Amino acid sequence: MNKTIAEKIFDSHFVDNPSDDIHVIRIDAVFCHEITTPGAITDLAARHKDRVFDPSRIKAVIDHVSPAKDSKTALQGKILRDWTKKHGIKDFFDIGQNGVCHAIFPEKGFVRPGYTIIMGDSHTCTHGAFGAFAAGVGTTDLEVGILKGVCAFHYPVTIKINITGKLGKGVCAKDVILSIIGKIGVNGATDRVIEFTGPVVDEMSMDARMTLCNMAVEAGSTCGICSPDTKTVDYLWDFIKDEYPSKQDALQAFQKFTPDPDAKYEKIIEHDVTSLEPQITFGYKPDHVKNARELSGIKVDQVYIGSCTNGRLEDLRMAAEIIKGKKIAKHLRCIVSPATPKVYMDALEEGIIKTFMEAGVCITNPTCGACLGMSNGVLAEGEICLSTTNRNFNGRMGKGGMVHLASPATAAATAIAGYITQN
Amino acid sequence: MKNFNGKVLFLDRSDINTDEIIPAEYLTEIDKGTLKPHLLESLMLDSFSHISDINGKSIIITRTNFGCGSSREHAPWALEVNGINMVIGESFARIFKQNMFNCGMMAVELSSETIDGLFEQFAGSDTFLETDLDKNILIIKNGKDKNKIPFSISDFNRALVKAGGWVEYADSKY
Ligand code: SF4
Numbered sequence: 220m221n222k223t224i225a226e227k228i229f230d231s232h233f234v235d236n237p238s239d240d241i242h243v244i245r246i247d248a249v250f251c252h253e254i255t256t257p258g259a260i261t262d263l264a265a266r267h268k269d270r271v272f273d274p275s276r277i278k279a280v281i282d283h284v285s286p287a288k289d290s291k292t293a294l295q296g297k298i299l300r301d302w303t304k305k306h307g308i309k310d311f312f313d314i315g316q317n318g319v320c321h322a323i324f325p326e327k328g329f330v331r332p333g334y335t336i337i338m339g340d341s342h343t344c345t346h347g348a349f350g351a352f353a354a355g356v357g358t359t360d361l362e363v364g365i366l367k368g369v370c371a372f373h374y375p376v377t378i379k380i381n382i383t384g385k386l387g388k389g390v391c392a393k394d395v396i397l398s399i400i401g402k403i404g405v406n407g408a409t410d411r412v413i414e415f416t417g418p419v420v421d422e423m424s425m426d427a428r429m430t431l432c433n434m435a436v437e438a439g440s441t442c443g444i445c446s447p448d449t450k451t452v453d454y455l456w457d458f459i460k461d462e463y464p465s466k467q468d469a470l471q472a473f474q475k476f477t478p479d480p481d482a483k484y485e486k487i488i489e490h491d492v493t494s495l496e497p498q499i500t501f502g503y504k505p506d507h508v509k510n511a512r513e514l515s516g517i518k519v520d521q522v523y524i525g526s527c528t529n530g531r532l533e534d535l536r537m538a539a540e541i542i543k544g545k546k547i548a549k550h551l552r553c554i555v556s557p558a559t560p561k562v563y564m565d566a567l568e569e570g571i572i573k574t575f576m577e578a579g580v581c582i583t584n585p586t587c588g589a590c591l592g593m594s595n596g597v598l599a600e601g602e603i604c605l606s607t608t609n610r611n612f613n614g615r616m617g618k619g620g621m622v623h624l625a626s627p628a629t630a631a632a633t634a635i636a637g638y639i640t641q642n
Numbered sequence: 643m644k645n646f647n648g649k650v651l652f653l654d655r656s657d658i659n660t661d662e663i664i665p666a667e668y669l670t671e672i673d674k675g676t677l678k679p680h681l682l683e684s685l686m687l688d689s690f691s692h693i694s695d696i697n698g699k700s701i702i703i704t705r706t707n708f709g710c711g712s713s714r715e716h717a718p719w720a721l722e723v724n725g726i727n728m729v730i731g732e733s734f735a736r737i738f739k740q741n742m743f744n745c746g747m748m749a750v751e752l753s754s755e756t757i758d759g760l761f762e763q764f765a766g767s768d769t770f771l772e773t774d775l776d777k778n779i780l781i782i783k784n785g786k787d788k789n790k791i792p793f794s795i796s797d798f799n800r801a802l803v804k805a806g807g808w809v810e811y812a813d814s815k816y
Contacts (some may be wrong), residue, residue, distance in 0.1 A: 234816060236799035243816070257672045258715075268813060291670045341713070357737070358715040359744035363812040371798075371808070410736070576701065 220479040224444050225375035225412040227476055228352040231336050234369055243371045249336040249364040251279040252320050255339030255616045258599035261364040263576045270367035272304045276635045278329050279303050280312040282320050285586040286375030302568035304561040312412045318559030320346040321433065321527035325425075326559055328458030329605035332447035332473040342527050342609065343442075349455075350447035350476045352412070355436065376414045379484045382419040389642045391537065392427035393529055393607065393626035395419065396434040399490060401508030408437030411485065414478060419492055420445055425454040426533040433528045434609050437505040449471040489565070496639040499605075500624040503613045511629050511641040519623075520602040522553040522634040523616070525583075526590040529607035529627050530558030532565050537630035541570040541642055548637025553580045554596045556588050580634070592616040605633045643806055644727040644746050646773035648700025650782070651726070652765040655687050658704060659711035660738065664720040666712070675802065677720040694725055701771050703760055704731040707750075709738025718745045728773070730780070732757050743799040746807030748773075750780075750793050763787055778816065 221228070226574040227283065232244040251273075271277055279299055287293035296314075303311035312323060321342055324330060332350035336343060339361040346353035358368065359637050380399060395532050400407070413435050420428065428445045435443025445451075452459075452469045497511040524530070524538050535557060547553045555575055557563035563585060566572050575582060589596030590608040596618025598604055608628050611622040623639065632642040659789065662685045668677055669804065682692045702708075702721075703732045708731045709717060714783050721729070728748040742749040752760075767784040795803070805811035 237801060238796050241798050245814075254670075261672055262674075262809075266809060268809070295670070295672065355746065357713060357741050363808050367812045367816045368811065369812060370815050432756050447692065500711075 221481040221483055223375070223412070223482045223484065224350060224414055225352050225442065226255060226419055227478075228335060229372075229375055231333065235373070240283075240373050240574045241371050242374050244335055246337055246364050247276060247331075248336045248369050249361070250320060250324055250329075250336060250338035250343065251275045251277060251299065251361075251365075251476075252283055252338070252341070253281045253292075253295045253299045254283045254362060255358060257295050258358045259296055259365060260302045261341065262358070263362055263366060268366055271365055272306065274307045276368065277306075277308050277365065278310040278324055279308055280317050280320050280323060281314060282317055282323070282585075283315055283591065283595050284286045285584065288536075292593075295563050302434065305613040306385040307582070313638060316560060318562070319525075319527045319530060320479055321420070322531055322558035324561070325349065326400045326561055328455060331459075332451060333476040335370075337361065337370050341436045342433055344440060345433040345527055347432040347435065347444040348425060349378045349451055350387070350444060350473065352442055352444065353381075354441045365432055372448055373410060373491050374402065375412045375441070376410070376485050377414055377482075377528030377621055378408055379414045379416060379487045379581050381487060382415060382417040382418065382490045382492060384491040386419060386492055387495065389398050389628050390492070390495050390497055390521060391626050391628065392423055392635065394495055394498040395490075395492055396431050397500065397505075397508050397574055398492070398495055399437050399623065400434060400506050401498070402490070403438050403488070404435060405504055405506045407438045408435065411440055413438070413440045413443045414484070415445050417588070421448065424533060425450055426531040429531070430534075434505070434524060435629055437609060438482065442589035446477045451556050493547070497626060499629065500611045501569065503611055505609070505611060511625060511639065514623065516637045517603065517639045519605050519633055519638060520550055520599060521596065521604040521610065521629050522547075522551065523556075523589050523596055523604055523606040524554070524627055524630050525558060525609040526587065527558065528609045530556055530562065530585075532562050534607065534627040535562065535566050535571050536569070538627040539574045541634060542580070543574045545578055545635050547579045547634045551634060551637050553634040554583060554589060555580050556595065557585050559585050589616055592620075605630055605639060643804055644667055645700070646728045646748060646775070647771065648725070649698055650701045650703055650759065650764070650769040651695060651699035651701055652769075653685070653690070654685060654703040654765065656705040657707045657710055658685065660709055660714050660717040661711055663709070663717040664714070669714065669716060674719045675711065676722050677716060681720040681724050696726075699726055700727065702726060703757070704729065705757065706732040708734050711725050713737040713741070713774065715741045715745070718742050718747055722747060725795045730757075743802045744808040746803055746810070748783045750794070750795065752793060755756060755793060763789070770779040775800070
């Protein structure tokens with residue numbers, strides 16, 4: 220035995236090894252969005268290969284720019300829409316039913332422990348929270364995934380990060396992953412899978428585990444993975460209850476994809492979070508991380524709460540608790556993008572949206588929006604944004620804009636104060 | 643299979659990144675052809691003109707770490723639509739290299755001594771290169787000199803090149 224989760228998944232999906240370290244594996248689900256998929260669609264057509272391997276295993280969404288902001292983004296959406304129609308791809312989420320890909324696909328039950336998933340999007344690693352191997356790929360790999368349902372990877376080498384201790388009040392999964400990236404660096408896990416284990420991960424909700432796995436790629440990792448457990452089963456139960464007689468049976472089936480006790484890791488990193496404080500980035504790389512209080516007092520122009528990292532219900536709840544009954548600072552704008560329509564509806568029912576609106580927050584429809592600086596909150600040159608997203612690259616949210624990454628709690632506290640502060 | 647013979651463009655610099663190869667502002671383009679006039683538009687290299695220097699060239703010879711930075715596959719595409727199917731250098735960024743072979747193109751690594759030698763002997767002259775993929779030999783020549791240089795690529799990458807890229811390879815095999 221002695222296998223890691225990724226090794227078990229690779230071995231159960233083996234198709235071919237065309238050269239020693241390369242494994243071609245069968246792909247269970249190919250996810251598509253409107254920015255990277257149209258290039259694959261038009262190339263397949265140009266090669267007279269306008270086919271799909273299995274329409275039921277392809278899921279598509281318009282999420283990056285929604286609704287379209289100009290003719291080019293409208294065309295990208297149209298190509299995706301027309302293609303799903305032509306090939307009978309039923310799981311397509313158009314404007315109105317759409318949300319951020321890495322939030323809506325798990326929510327619809329499209330991810331299962333042991334699955335292999337690819338998408339032309341680097342944060343596909345988010346779905347590893349369910350014990351799946353999920354990786355972002357280039358356009359040609361996406362194209363082959365669509366056509367044949369296979370993809371080639373280096374056989375996985377895994378780093379285990381054992382997260383121990385107890386999280387303090389107001390400290391959450393975002394702070395944990397920022398502290399890990401700060402420790403191992405943006406190249407710390409390049410071409411490696413990260414297995415997140417330990418009591419802190421066991422305690423985390425599925426929303427929190429998704430936040431954790433989402434930023435694995437910011438350390439260069441192909442995929443971050445959590446072991447499937449009862450929380451995984453509870454989250455998925457509505458979608459799988461016809462497949463298993465009981466939750467216990469489902470758990471047993473999923474536990475095929477837990478690591479063996481003697482699994483071989485390239486490295487094991489112990490990460491104690493007992494005295495961890497809220498974290499924040501200060502530079503243009505996600506490993507430029509400090510304690511948030513070290514940046515306190517910096518005046519902020521915009522606070523953004525949303526994205527595939529922190530746009531889920533738990534994130535919005537965390538922010539609303541802090542904002543409730545208060546007003547956001549006068550000189551600042553705060554934008555909240557619920558990641559999916561369900562998150563939006565649940566937030567409405569819980570009164571979270573009302574809390575935000577009474578405080579003067581702008582609520583957008585579910586979309587990636589400002590996260591990649593294409594719409595819904597692009598920064599002006601010289602502006603500073605505290606954001607719950609995952610990339611602080613130079614110009615990411617608008618040319619000449621500065622982005623500080625932090626948790627929804629730090630974002631909410633900052634929105635009230637007007638300058639960087641922790642809750 | 644693509645063509646790996648033709649005139650050589652020498653780019654005497656290391657760490658040429660994918661933003662220099664094709665700037666981010668062209669990423670919303672769907673048709674690869676629209677990338678054509680913008681190849682190497684932002685290259686920081688003295689006396690290089692992307693308009694006149696690229697014209698008619700089929701192969702690039704450069705230094706180390708070509709294709710670093712963003713993973714965009716638009717970089718190989720911008721080369722491809724300009725008829726450049728092969729880049730020869732001392733080393734490449736990992737994703738760029740795989741993207742090249744995925745597109746049925748070649749990224750060939752040679753030792754630093756060999757690259758130095760090629761720059762000394764051929765840069766600045768009208769240089770032509772031929773690839774013998776079966777014998778693993780590059781034949782490089784100008785008016786007065788002719789060199790034969792052995793090279794190696796992995797079996798998987800060779801299969802991708804022969805098949806014309808990962809799409810064709812996978813479609814015929816799986
Ligand atoms: S929310 Fe941001 S990081 Fe996530 S998929 Fe959208 S653009 Fe990418």
